[in-house]
Amino acid sequence: MTTVASFIYLASQSPRRQELLAQIGITFRLLLPEPHEDAESLETVRPAEHPTSYVKRVVRAKLEAAITRRERQALDAAPILTADTTVAIGNTILGKPADRAAAIEMLSRLSGRSHRVLTAVAVAHGRRIGSTVSVSRVTFARLSTADIERYADSGEGTDKAGGYAIQGGAARFVRRIDGSYSGIMGLPLYETARLLRGR
Secondary structure (H helix, E strand, O other), X not given: OOOOOOEEEEOOOOHXXXXXXXXXXXXXXXXXXXXXXXXXXXXXXOOOOOHHHHHHHHHHHHHHHHHHHHHHOOOOOOOEEEXXXXXXXXXXXXXXXXXXXXXXXXXXXXXXXXXXXXXXXXXXXXXXXXXXXXXXXXXXXXXXXXXXXXXXXXXXXXXXXHHOOOOOHHHHHEEEEEOOHHHHHOOXXXXXXXXXXXX
């Protein structure tokens, strides 16, 4: 089996992604946006954009920005990893809720039905770029208004796609998962390890 890169640059502020990389023994240095970069604008959904097209576009844009950042900072060469996660019901993208009302609206839409969680990962090995999209299906139980409001008030899902964190209190809402648990958290480890091996 080809060896996984032992050191990489991680262009993500997500604590979950950092924890998941550490879980598989990857040493990383954060390569985060600089103050002059408008990183949030990369995640703006375009009109009628399909969820798969969206995560592919965003992860590639994040990677290109990170490559430029590494070159500008004159850092040593090493693989660069970026990732992006979104939640979708059909072709409707549910991003990060802007406020409590948006979180309640998202959780209400997810209640009692299945949705997809798409996580795109891209890795640059020098000029060579590999990428993949992990798609998982999550089925929620039917939630009461009290369940939804209590979870929204916890603030746990504030910065999460779809307004929830599967590794947190929202785990009690999940009836079924088909796919990658780590992918739902934000970094599918099987696919990530293959990309870091250059495969």
